[in-house]
Amino acid sequence: MELADIDPSYYDNLVRSANRHGKVPAGQRLEFSGGWRKAAVTLTGEPIPAAEEAHEAAKPIIEVPVAEQLRRLHPAVASARQDKTRLAFKGPVRNRALRVLDALAKEAVRRGYEVSRAEVNPRGYRGSSRDSDLVITIGEHDHALSVVEDTDRTPHEPTARELEEAAKPFGRRIPKYDHTPSGRLTVHINGGLGVRQSHFGDTKTYNLENRLGEILQEIEGRAAASEARRLERIAQAEAEKRAWEEVRDQAILDATEAYYAKVLAKQAERWERANELARYLDAMAARIESLDPEPRAAGEAWLAWSRTYVASLSPLAKKLRMPEAPKLTTEDIKPFMRGLSPYGPRGY
Known part of the structure; x- marks a missing residue:
């Protein structure tokens, strides 16, 4: 379901509440993605294992300290600081975003x-993490973090020019x-299987700085699930x-027997032809x-x-022995593969 012009935190909370209280079909869960202008709620068939969810809920959330000044930044955050195309907020807000990222980076280390920054190719794309400001990798699993500044929505007062253009x-529009x-x-x-939620921000009761432990716990849960x-x-x-090898081995035996x-x-x-000709010769x-x-x-x-000549035709005139095993090709065993591909378990 796609949404437009909504409060993302409100819908994110609704989705999390529905997942926690069993308001979705068995074996499935809801995921929320997007922001103010455009968002979506998706029903997916990859539920959170109950044991894993209980384990995550039982883990204590460790408070993550946030420095008051931008000093001795983690290299990835220092790189983000130099990139003026990222975190394009006003001075104090950008300063705060960098301090939050630095705290997360240092605690992750x-x-x-x-911890790294998303790699940018010469054309300026960052691949699957192109909108990220920081990437935290646990084992083989990447989790891209991006910081956005929320907006306040107010009714738009159309200007005279807008009214003229709309007419x-x-x-x-x-x-x-x-x-x-x-x-x-x-x-x-962004990345991994969502455990609880994908967005953590300032609320009426909590500052973002107080939720960094939750962010890392979510990332750890995602890494464990992934x-x-x-x-x-x-x-x-x-x-x-x-299973494929068993079928393949049996197919080789069956193809050999058929040969x-x-x-x-x-x-x-x-032999029958030789006997027929022998009668004719008599x-x-x-x-x-x-x-x-x-x-x-x-x-x-x-x-x-x-x-x-007729004597040479009869197989009984020659030494009787087991034929040599055939050199089978992939096509030779194909009819005996019980519908599976002879090229491999995935068809290649």
Whole structure:
């Protein structure tokens, strides 16, 4: 469901409340994303395991100290400070945002995590974390943090020029509201499986600085959930591979048996053909006996060659042994793969 011109904190709280109190279908959960101008509520089929949620709820939230001045910044935060395209807030607000990021970065390092800035390619894109100001990596899992300044929404008073433009055919629509910077900050988390929420900001009762421990706890919960899912996928892939290999091995046996059966059938065909020709040669010999000497000699020469040839046709005239195992190709075993791909468990 897409939303426009809404209070993101209000809907974020509604979503979290619905998830906590079982107001969503079993086995699913709601996720909120977006901001004031545009947002969305999505129903996903990846629920938070109850044991994991209880574990996270039981963990104490460690208070994260925030420096009063911008000194000895973490390198990633120092880099963000130099990038004037990021955190484009007014001086005091930008100063505060940098101090919040620095506190999160230093606490993450203290806990043994990696902290970096989103990499920017020569064209200015940051890939999946292009809007982030900081990336905290736990194990193999990245979590991008971005700081935004919330806005205050007030009814828009249209100007005379706006009214004039709107009156024209296909004129520009007059906005309903004005959005002005409020000085309030919100940290957005992108990456991993959401455990509780994705936005942490200033509220009527809490400052953002008092919620940094919650932010790190959310990131740790996401990393744990992502790691559990990664291990589950690895185990599933290994199980699929084992099952595929069993089918593949049996397909090789079946294809080999089919090859031997073809060899046997061809031997039987040659034996029947040799017997049929041998009967004909017996009739030929009887006819030659009745011929005069001159044509009899010519007939006997032909009969001699024919008997030698027919004798070579019969497989029983040769040494009987097990045929050599066939050199099977992927296409040879394909008909015996029970519908699976012969190229691998994932079809390649």
